Amino acid sequence: MSEKAKEHRYESGLAVVQSGKVSDPGIEPHRVRMTDKSEKLERTANRQVAALFIASAVGSAFSIFAYFAFPITSDLGTVRSNTLWLGFGITLGLLGIGIGAVHWAKTLMPDAEVYEPRHQSRSSEENRAAAIEIIKLADQESGFTRRKLIRRSLYTALAMFPLPAIFFFGGLGPNPADTLRHTMWRKGTRLAKDPYGTPIKASEVTEGSVFHVIPEGLQDLTDTKLEEKAKAAVLLVRVDPSVLKPIAGRENWSYDGIVAYSKICTHVGCPVALYEQQTHHLLCPCHQSTFDLTDGCKVLFGPASRPLPQLPITVDAEGYLIAQSDFHEPVGPSFWDRSAN
């Protein structure tokens, strides 16, 4: 405290008190406007303001007319004319009033600058003294400072009383438990086309083609369709098997150059839906994370950190592509105990 008092020796802080400042000549004299000088111009301005207000009234009336004259029908073009003409009418209604009022103020109302005093925000010494008296009195009468037990128990009560509300928020949603770790994919789930859900035969997948894939049966879900889709969406690509770099433990996760990777970005979860044929790169449109499809979808570029999880696939007896199992790791954005099991 005392150190502070010393540091702030001057009200003005570090401002240099300069002697011999140029003195203030006072407010500049008012310049007379044309409308003040000429009665003719004043009359013109008067008429202009009125004309603007009348234009406004006409505009508002027009927009009512437009409401009926330009209804919306099943022809989509009518939406445009409805929007346009209603909007023009209201615009005129508004701008007429606005410009009219401002024009009135600028041309016909006095434009000489005037001034009034301004007082410090700090109250007068008397008022401050009176306020301090009141605080003291209130303290004395209640014994707020004196009665320590009451005061402290009150603090405790006040600190506790909002806490139940926090717990009430617990009802907002369930514990995520392990929902983040599993998707709809099971051993034998057929890979199906997004969005119609028709299963895909390995023979359909020609080299270089891309399929947006959902698990078969997703379409039949009612309540949780989007939630499951948000985890299970997969991108399926067939490349020349020789360009795929082998990854230990995943040798038979692909089928004849067909690979399936989670489409949910490991950054913050956008669908990684852009495939570049020449480079075999997958690109996330949200923040441009780029993944190398030929190398286990590891991150080449962008803010993502982890490769896209791979879905192990194979074909069933009828030649349809199926999953060998669920993903072997959680898909999508990271979360705190993601690597725990």
Place this chain on the structure above:
Amino acid sequence: MANQATAKKPGFLAERANFLDERVGVAGILKEFGRKIFPDHWSFMLGEVAMYSFLVLLISGTFLTFFFQPAMTDVIYNGVYGPLKGAEMSIAYKSTLDISFEVRGGLLMRQVHHWSALLFVASAGLHMLRVFFTGAFRKPREINWVVGFLLFVMGMAGGFTGYSLPDDLLSGNGLRIIDGMIKGVPVIGAYVSSLLFGGQFPGHAIVARLYSLHIMIVPALIIVLLAVHLFMVVIHKHTHYSGAGKKDNNVVGYPLAPVYVAKAGGFFFIVFGVIMLISATFTINPVWNYGGYDPSPVSAGTQPDWYIGWLDGALRLAPSHLEAGWFGFSWSWNILLPLIISLVFLFVVGAYPFLEKWVTGDEREHHVLDRPRNAPVRTAIGAAGVTFYAVLWAGASTDLIATNFKMSLNTVLTFMQISLIVLPIVAFWATKRTALSLQRKDREIALHGRETGRIVRMPHGEYIEVHEPVDKYELYKLTAFESFAPTLARPNEDGKITVKARMRAALSKFYFEDRVTPATQLEIDASHGHHDEQKAIEAKPAKKVATKKPAAKKSAAKPAAKKTASKTATKSAKAPAKKPAAKKAAPKK
């Protein structure tokens, strides 16, 4: 007409006023506020634009609530918009389509709502910059700066919650990003996400929840904050720009009634009218093109509303592979780092008045605004902040920049990452230098008048350029500012120099090491001898000689007085004049 009426009877206005006064005693209020003086300047309208766009948001938003249904239940669309017929979508999205295609004036109102939201945040931001660069946040207005800052943040919140309501592909993707970011928060992330979305993303709850926030909580907070904001403006009275007759203990301008009632009232209609015109003619957020939310498809080149761009940019600019697996847990630094940087940036903006006051130690009230040049370091800090924000913002468009300019994404990103650190420093330095040279120019003009381009030859053969002295009002404006001197770290009572004192000394050196002092009357008088001589000669031959300009380009005559001027205008004595302060202040990486 009105005049005659008042002569006979009390008149229309007086009668109404009497009715009200006898019931609620309005005369006292009117007496207090009716002729309150408001200073006039175009830059004071920015805050007004923000306020009026908020009113337009309230009006248009209320209209939308009558038709919008915040439910995520699946329905099959069978409305008039052909391309989506038969598509599955949420009720929220369907009702947005219905507002657009089946309610008369519905699309117009949606566009009014969206355009005014964009204008609201934009004008609030510009208003904030005006307040910053003119030093209007200084005592006693620090609290009001914080309130205004919160208003700006609430504006972004209002915008984000509203943007997410239609449940279209774009807004759903925005929520997906929020979900991913929340999940990245250590320890609680996954739980918070589940609470927010009512289970797994996207769930069926989020639109209704955002709706409560969007039409109730956020607007209510904005209204309360706005009321406090305006209340404080009335208490403090508006600041005015420095100039003759403008003092810390007066307020110069026009009276509320009638001039401001007409101007400000009229201005509301103008703002509303301009929003209406834009909304009638320009499409915004054509949600029917995107389709309802589906976690699988995307459209490339999607952009959030402009005011969210800087946060999106922060996410994009994070380098690859930041995530760490410390102690067996996921530390998503690729999310946390941008988040922390954004929050720190916001915090610094919100707390700036207190920071500056600590440095200057200035306890006085300030009601006369600074010209930005007269606070070079503050202005430079502002420029650096704006640049930082702008780079983050541009960072949200790395993909568009890359495709439009046919560059590799990698190059653009690296360029942006470097810019984020380098450009603010460059902006700081350039702005500070510019402000200082403008100050020197002002000083020059105060001392010698404005250059006229006319050259005269003195009897002894010297050529000088005629300078026209400025009038007293201009002169006052040019010299009416204070300069601050850096402080030293002084020992306290125990003879110790505390870390705090050292920090304060370092900061005050950073702020005030380079400064230009205003010309004093004494200096101006001293330079006058010279002017008189000049005038005497100019009286006759000026015109003739003036044509000979080129020959005399070198004005050898900016002599003695200028030298004294530049002497006072250099570094303050104590500071060991080393490198420019800007260098040292550069954030360490």
